Amino acid sequence: MAFSFHTHSGQFCMHASGQLEEIVKRAIEVEFTHLGLSEHKPRTKSGDLYPEEQELLLKPTDLSDLFDSYVIESRRLQAKYEDRINILVGMETEYIRPECIAEIRQLKRKHALEYLVGSIHHVDGMPIDFSADSFAECERALGTTEVVFRRYYAQQRELITQIEPEVIGHLDKIAVFRPDFKPSSHVIEAMKKNVKIAIDYGALFEVNTAGYAKIGRPYPSEEIIKFIVSSGGKLTFSDDCHSPLDIGGHYSNLAETVRKMNLEPHIYYLEYDKQAQTLSSKPVPRCLEHKAWKQF
Numbered sequence: 001m002a003f004s005f006h007t008h009s010g011q012f013c014m015h016a017s018g019q020l021e022e023i024v025k026r027a028i029e030v031e032f033t034h035l036g037l038s039e040h041k042p043r044t045k046s047g048d049l050y051p052e053e054q055e056l057l058l059k060p061t062d063l064s065d066l067f068d069s070y071v072i073e074s075r076r077l078q079a080k081y082e083d084r085i086n087i088l089v090g091m092e093t094e095y096i097r098p099e100c101i102a103e104i105r106q107l108k109r110k111h112a113l114e115y116l117v118g119s120i121h122h123v124d125g126m127p128i129d130f131s132a133d134s135f136a137e138c139e140r141a142l143g144t145t146e147v148v149f150r151r152y153y154a155q156q157r158e159l160i161t162q163i164e165p166e167v168i169g170h171l172d173k174i175a176v177f178r179p180d181f182k183p184s185s186h187v188i189e190a191m192k193k194n195v196k197i198a199i200d201y202g203a204l205f206e207v208n209t210a211g212y213a214k215i216g217r218p219y220p221s222e223e224i225i226k227f228i229v230s231s232g233g234k235l236t237f238s239d240d241c242h243s244p245l246d247i248g249g250h251y252s253n254l255a256e257t258v259r260k261m262n263l264e265p266h267i268y269y270l271e272y273d274k275q276a277q278t279l280s281s282k283p284v285p286r287c288l289e290h291k292a293w294k295q296f
């Protein structure tokens with residue numbers, strides 16, 4: 001079986017490309033059986049808009065409207081393609097400041113979202129994965145790389161404990177511009193504590209292939225993946241696509257990692273039962289044997 005529980009489209013995200021329906025069609029074409037739609041949570045302060053959104057003179061209310069349209073379109077696609085692929089309608093979170101928690105809860109309720117990808121892309125309100133410059137600015141503001149990493153895992157803990165997202169998004173995204181940085185044992189312990197909290201409520205940890213292109217390895221690192229599975233955690237796959245052609249991106253590298261690390265017994269997927277309106281996570285033993293993997 002092949003699937004991804006972390007996807008974006010240019011129809012509803014200014015730093016992505018392609019229509020959402022093209023994403024779904026591409027996923028069907030490469031024989032994905034399950035697809036999680038997880039457009040970014042709309043940011044609610046004008047200071048949090050990214051340059052490409054500012055150039056278009058967008059306001060936070062526009063992002064909020066766009067997200068509403070995303071859910072409507074997702075529901076249409078979920079019904080239209082239900083015989084061919086199991087689609088989950090969800091959202092990728094943010095933790096820019098504590099108010100985000102209430103906003104996430106409100107959006108999940110309002111749209112009856114099936115699941116959340118629990119990610120953070122900011123530390124103390126500053127973007128950490130937007131550009132090397134924005135990361136360096138964050139380091140300057142907080143003093144050291146160590147403090148940025150420490151604050152990242154502290155804020156991730158807030159998100160994980162308060163929201164309990166079904167999927168933990170790119171757990172160590174903080175490493176994107178400092179892949180070789182060795183954080184202190186204090187930071188590593190904080191990261192491990194987050195993993196344990198998420199395991200306790202049954203989260204799936206995505207092995208996110210977007211990292212292969214950026215830093216030559218998935219998010220999270222193999223070391224962290226090892227810790228997750230040895231602690232009894234469940235993994236899933238995601239391509240974090242931002243265009244139809246990203247669907248299944250770097251899944252051949254992923255297959256290599258899965259084989260090398262013997263991860264197959266730990267791979268799970270999410271399935272939404274529309275009739276019963278329930279979400280369940282199920283194991284996929286020997287998932288790489290599925291013919292879909294031959295093309296990646």
Ligand SMILES: [Zn+2]
Nearest residue numbers: 008015040242
């Ligand atoms: Zn994105």
Ligand SMILES: [Zn+2]
Nearest residue numbers: 092119169170
């Ligand atoms: Zn993300």
